[in-house]
Amino acid sequence: MPVAACALLxxxxxxxxxxxxxxxxxxxxxxxxxxxxxxxxxxxxxxxLELRRGGPAPGGMLVDATCEGSSPxxxxxxxxxxxxxxxxxxxxxxxQETVVGGRHAVRSLVRGQRDxxxxxxxxVVVKDGRCVYDxxxxxxxxxxxxxxxxxxxxxxxxxxxxxx
Numbered sequence: 001m002p003v004a005a006c007a008l009l010x011x012x013x014x015x016x017x018x019x020x021x022x023x024x025x026x027x028x029x030x031x032x033x034x035x036x037x038x039x040x041x042x043x044x045x046x047x048x049l050e051l052r053r054g055g056p057a058p059g060g061m062l063v064d065a066t067c068e069g070s071s072p073x074x075x076x077x078x079x080x081x082x083x084x085x086x087x088x089x090x091x092x093x094x095x096q097e098t099v100v101g102g103r104h105a106v107r108s109l110v111r112g113q114r115d116x117x118x119x120x121x122x123x124v125v126v127k128d129g130r131c132v133y134d135x136x137x138x139x140x141x142x143x144x145x146x147x148x149x150x151x152x153x154x155x156x157x158x159x160x161x162x163x164x
Contacts, residue, residue, distance in 0.1 A: 103126050
């Protein structure tokens with residue numbers, strides 16, 4: 001009986017999201033390297049992976065892939081704007097097309113208010129023929145730069161391998 005239970009766990013582990021040696025492996029067929037210490041898994045996450053960091057430089061980041069429906073057919077700019085819905089008093093600071101892991105992407109920096117607090121948001125949308133990979137970093141405006149390099153490393157670590 002214990003052997004059968006272990007076999008079931010191994011099978012389940014192959015088809016479930018998991019973190020091994022600092023790398024998040026998504027059941028959707030991609031992986032990203034977790035940033036340096038200080039970032040913790042967010043409980044009750046709606047995205048594939050959400051991370052949070054408390055003081056002294058609070059912030060949050062996430063990655064989420066959509067591999068079905070109409071999202072992979074939409075233009076990158078439209079997809080990027082969807083990531084910053086909910087911000088008020090919003091100002092676009094920069095937006096540029098780029099490449100992440102050999103795939104077309106757009107990177108946007110937006111400042112605005114969320115729940116009455118001034119925040120900065122960096123959104124990166126990466127698209128290939130199969131999926132759209134959304135990356136988002138949000139932090140209080142005064143602490144934004146403290147986590148930006150962690151976020152950039154997180155995004156640049158995207159590796160897409162197998163079909164889900």
